[in-house]
Amino acid sequence: MMSGQKDDVIISLRDVGVRFKRRKGLFRKPDYYQALEGISFDIYRGETLGIVGRNGAGKSTLLKVIAGIIQPDSGEVINHGVTASLLTLQAGFDGELPGTDNAIVGGMLMGYTRKQVEARMDDIREFSELGDFMEQPVKTYSSGMRSRLGFSVAMYLSPDVLLLDEVLSVGDKEFKQKAEAEMMKKIHSDQTVLLVSHSESQVERVCERKIAL
Numbered sequence: 001m002m003s004g005q006k007d008d009v010i011i012s013l014r015d016v017g018v019r020f021k022r023r024k025g026l027f028r029k030p031d032y033y034q035a036l037e038g039i040s041f042d043i044y045r046g047e048t049l050g051i052v053g054r055n056g057a058g059k060s061t062l063l064k065v066i067a068g069i070i071q072p073d074s075g076e077v078i079n080h081g082v083t084a085s086l087l088t089l090q091a092g093f094d095g096e097l098p099g100t101d102n103a104i105v106g107g108m109l110m111g112y113t114r115k116q117v118e119a120r121m122d123d124i125r126e127f128s129e130l131g132d133f134m135e136q137p138v139k140t141y142s143s144g145m146r147s148r149l150g151f152s153v154a155m156y157l158s159p160d161v162l163l164l165d166e167v168l169s170v171g172d173k174e175f176k177q178k179a180e181a182e183m184m185k186k187i188h189s190d191q192t193v194l195l196v197s198h199s200e201s202q203v204e205r206v207c208e209r210k211i212a213l
């Protein structure tokens with residue numbers, strides 16, 4: 001991980017716009033939906049930035065643009081040489097593969113080698129509290145178990161910028177508290193975190209700065 005000053009800008013968004021083509025069936029022309037428009041801000045090294053907004057405000061879309069998963073239709077995202085990975089609870093896992101293999105694949109997508117992920121597997125297993133379930137296919141997991149796996153992988157294999165989409169809002173109360181405590185440690189370290197949340201109070205509690213969409 002890179003260390004540096006808190007006033008280093010590591011990613012800049014300049015007037016970013018994203019629109020989606022919406023199909024209207026066979027006999028009508030598609031139209032366009034402007035999911036994001038004119039978004040400009042800087043992300044500083046080491047900060048924890050909360051992104052809030054109502055359903056459909058474009059929060060998940062914004063994280064995808066920052067992660068480079070989708071390209072903006074206007075404006076630009078300038079990455080000053082950092083890795084940014086998106087953690088969501090819905091996507092990313094192969095249900096047929098066991099938790100361990102999913103952790104390895106996830107880590108490799110963030111630029112780690114298999115050996116590097118394996119070296120952290122005991123920590124991931126312990127934090128997630130999945131135990132022997134780590135050897136079971138992810139399709140047999142409950143949604144809470146999936147979120148524990150995703151969160152634990154992200155915590156132990158952090159890219160320079162960790163993009164978290166609603167990951168603190170699931171799981172049982174106990175795990176949520178443990179996850180939040182772990183997040184607080186990251187926040188007080190060099191780790192840069194962008195956190196999307198429906199909960200304004202959670203953002204107030206966890207983040208140093210917030211952006212409303």
Ligand SMILES: Nc1ncnc2c1ncn2[C@@H]1O[C@H](COP(=O)(O)OP(=O)(O)OP(=O)(O)O)[C@@H](O)[C@H]1O
Nearest residue numbers: 020021033035053054055056057058059060061062
């Ligand atoms: N692939 C897509 N094709 C068409 N429209 C899309 C697509 N992805 C998102 N949208 C639309 O863009 C808007 C923003 O979606 P996004 O998922 O970014 O919102 P959000 O703020 O994360 O919402 P939520 O709080 O409900 O998770 C929504 O109106 C959604 O319908």
